[in-house]
Amino acid sequence: MKKTTLQSIAERCGCSITTVSRVINGKAAKYRISHKTSEAVMAEVTRSSYIPTFTTRSLRKKRSGMIGLLLPSIANPYFAEMASVIVSELYKSGYTAILVDTMEDATRLNENARALLLRRVEGIIAVPCGDNPETLEMIGREVPVVLIDRYFETTGLSYVTTNNLKGGYDITRLLIESGHKNIACIQGARDSMPNRERVNGYVQAMTEAGLKDYIRVSGNEFSVQNGYLGTKVLMNDTNRPTAIFGLSNTILLGALKAIHESGLDVPEDVSLVSFDDNLYMDYLTPSITRVSQPVDNMAKLSVRILLEYLDQPGAPTNSQIRLLPDIIQGRSVKNFRIE
Numbered sequence: 001m002k003k004t005t006l007q008s009i010a011e012r013c014g015c016s017i018t019t020v021s022r023v024i025n026g027k028a029a030k031y032r033i034s035h036k037t038s039e040a041v042m043a044e045v046t047r048s049s050y051i052p053t054f055t056t057r058s059l060r061k062k063r064s065g066m067i068g069l070l071l072p073s074i075a076n077p078y079f080a081e082m083a084s085v086i087v088s089e090l091y092k093s094g095y096t097a098i099l100v101d102t103m104e105d106a107t108r109l110n111e112n113a114r115a116l117l118l119r120r121v122e123g124i125i126a127v128p129c130g131d132n133p134e135t136l137e138m139i140g141r142e143v144p145v146v147l148i149d150r151y152f153e154t155t156g157l158s159y160v161t162t163n164n165l166k167g168g169y170d171i172t173r174l175l176i177e178s179g180h181k182n183i184a185c186i187q188g189a190r191d192s193m194p195n196r197e198r199v200n201g202y203v204q205a206m207t208e209a210g211l212k213d214y215i216r217v218s219g220n221e222f223s224v225q226n227g228y229l230g231t232k233v234l235m236n237d238t239n240r241p242t243a244i245f246g247l248s249n250t251i252l253l254g255a256l257k258a259i260h261e262s263g264l265d266v267p268e269d270v271s272l273v274s275f276d277d278n279l280y281m282d283y284l285t286p287s288i289t290r291v292s293q294p295v296d297n298m299a300k301l302s303v304r305i306l307l308e309y310l311d312q313p314g315a316p317t318n319s320q321i322r323l324l325p326d327i328i329q330g331r332s333v334k335n336f337r338i339e
Helices: 006-013 017-024 035-047 055-061 077-092 106-118 134-140 164-177 193-208 224-235 249-261 295-311
Strands: 066-071 096-101 123-126 145-149 158-162 183-186 216-218 243-246 271-275 289-292 320-323 326-328
Touching (some): 006 035, 066 106, 077 096, 077 249, 077 295, 123 134, 164 289, 164 326, 193 216, 216 224
16 A cells, blocks of 8 residues: 655645645645635545654653543543543653543544554553554654553563453353352453453353353453343343443443342342442442452553653663552352352
8 A cells, every 4th residue: 555645645635745744744724725625634644644754753842741541431430530640640741641541442543543643642552442553653653652451462562551350250250259150241342452451361261160061251342331231131031130240330330230130139139240340339239249459550651661662762661561560349249159
């Protein structure tokens, strides 16, 4: 594929290279470039996935002080907590975060990542979506890119994440050791790396315990509605599970509502566990047993790695860190073995 350049964009938009350069550099108003021309140029930049090569050179001369932060759902308490720590850590170091909600959409992620580069961010911290690292890797050749929470299985990009497979395995083992066999799993976005690893942990624990015939995985997104609808189906099944593993705190909330609407109680009728931790889980009735991710440490490490790359241009950018999760015991699991 022929490489997109300022000249090729100018030819397709019917204007000069100087005009294209001024639009990309945010100087359209200063040079009285029409809104129509500016829109046409930016539309072509997006369509052609153009990634400018001026950023690194220009930032050596003048810092922008801005870092891009791409998250899949600001409404999710887990990502809201992560954003809060990252923004605070960047501020302490003199940087301002530009926060973008990609809405769990890979196309939106890539488009916004390119837009951030055009705004001359000095680096990007991103929770990736999808399974194609190409755009972020290209951007990573211009400014440092650090992935957090998720990563691509085949990438040289730096990342900080949790060992999701271990978390999924450990929480499922806890249910099995409490006497449960019929354990259902409600998953999130199927192409999400953490989701796949959590499901694999669940399947591994069930298989090792000789419970392969009980494996049941449903769902398709990290949302309250997904947890609610998935649990509604499970509660009306003639082979109703004795325990449900929700792969996020949002899925958990939907599951809890569906269980209560069915006239059932947690944990007497159905045990319930979750991946992700949040203070409110201790204030639910009952308090929830869950996998706790070291969100604070993940966020601080991602910022530290990014700042080290900015302080040492040309240093290798391939720090890949997987932190261990913990299990927090609540009162949402019924123990059959002590009855």
